[in-house]
Amino acid sequence: MRFSSGSKSRELLVELTPMIDVVFLLIIFFMVTSEFARDVRAEVELPKLPGEQLEENEEAGVVVNIDEHGNIILNVSEEPVTLEQLRKQLQVFFITDTSTEQRVLLRADRRASAGRLNEVVRVLHEIGVPAARMGTEIPGGLQ
Amino acid sequence: MNRRREARARRRSQRLGVNLTSMIDVTFLLLVYFMVSTVMARQEDQLTSxxxxxxxxxxxxxxxxxxxxxxxxxxxxxxxxxxxxxxxxxxxxxxxxxxxxxxxxxxxxxxxxxxxxxxxxxxxxxxxxxxxxxxxxxxxx
The missing domain is CATH 3.30.420 (Nucleotidyltransferase; domain 5)
Structure with missing residues (x-):
């Protein structure tokens, strides 16, 4: 008895192209989303403290970064802002977006002078922010 | 007779082989990406005041x-x-x-x-x- 080998090979052929397409799309998606996450979080050395260790972290809201030299960074891709610019940008943000309940995360470099942090805190207080969260780095903690 | 059968079996096995090289490449790329991003990201917490x-x-x-x-x-x-x-x-x-x-x-x-x-x-x-x-x-x- 003879079998037609041609039709069998056609049926059993596994097409990998769509899977490769999807995998590449996934890679691109993760790379892009991680870039977005980095855009508001500047490379600063946060104080090595355990923090509040809450099970659920609140939504970050507005992230204000202060680097080692005291530069205030709102977006990594943009230039550092002055105190006056920070005040204006925060006022605009809190007027246009009332859903965030004035949540502010201060990410200050541990080597920076507290004088700069104090100036930012004063600005926040003046525009009516009642409380702020200070970013810390969990000692020895890696995600 | 035996030779013919062996040749046919060899041909069939060649046709049915699935090329996994690209999948392995992509899997390794993913693995490397996640390993690198894991090392870079430090775990953060916060202090509310x-x-x-x-x-x-x-x-x-x-x-x-x-x-x-x-x-x-x-x-x-x-x-x-x-x-x-x-x-x-x-x-x-x-x-x-x-x-x-x-x-x-x-x-x-x-x-x-x-x-x-x-x-x-x-x-x-x-x-x-x-x-x-x-x-x-x-x-x-």
Missing amino acids: SLQTRDSDATGSQVDFQPQIIEVLSIEGTPSYRLAGRVFTDDRSLESVLSELPHEIGVFVRVHPNVPVGFALAAVQSARNAGFAQVTYVPEK
């Missing part, structure tokens, strides 16, 4: 009770904590003293400008560790 300034709010001088105030300042060039006249240079000693104080009225952390941020936030952390729910950050000029 109320904000007050001395010009606008009562932080000790205008209230009936005597609030607990931690002063974070530089004494002869050394960052130090001062609590009720006692001076500490490390946060652990500060924390042990704070844990013996009443927690109901909260604690104020007055931060002077000439200390590092890390040292100032360690005072907030000590207050939290000592059991204070209400910690207020007061920037000094």
Whole structure:
């Protein structure tokens, strides 16, 4: 008895192209989303403290970064802002977006002078922010 | 006869083979990507504190009770904590003293400008560790 080998090979052929397409799309998606996450979080050395260790972290809201030299960074891709610019940008943000309940995360470099942090805190207080969260780095903690 | 059968079987096995090279390539790429991003990302947490300034709010001088105030300042060039006249240079000693104080009225952390941020936030952390729910950050000029 003879079998037609041609039709069998056609049926059993596994097409990998769509899977490769999807995998590449996934890679691109993760790379892009991680870039977005980095855009508001500047490379600063946060104080090595355990923090509040809450099970659920609140939504970050507005992230204000202060680097080692005291530069205030709102977006990594943009230039550092002055105190006056920070005040204006925060006022605009809190007027246009009332859903965030004035949540502010201060990410200050541990080597920076507290004088700069104090100036930012004063600005926040003046525009009516009642409380702020200070970013810390969990000692020895890696995600 | 046997030779013919072997040749046919060899041909069939060649046709049915699935090329997995590209899938393995992609899997390794994914593995490397996740390994790199895992090493780079440091785990972060936060310390919540109320904000007050001395010009606008009562932080000790205008209230009936005597609030607990931690002063974070530089004494002869050394960052130090001062609590009720006692001076500490490390946060652990500060924390042990704070844990013996009443927690109901909260604690104020007055931060002077000439200390590092890390040292100032360690005072907030000590207050939290000592059991204070209400910690207020007061920037000094």
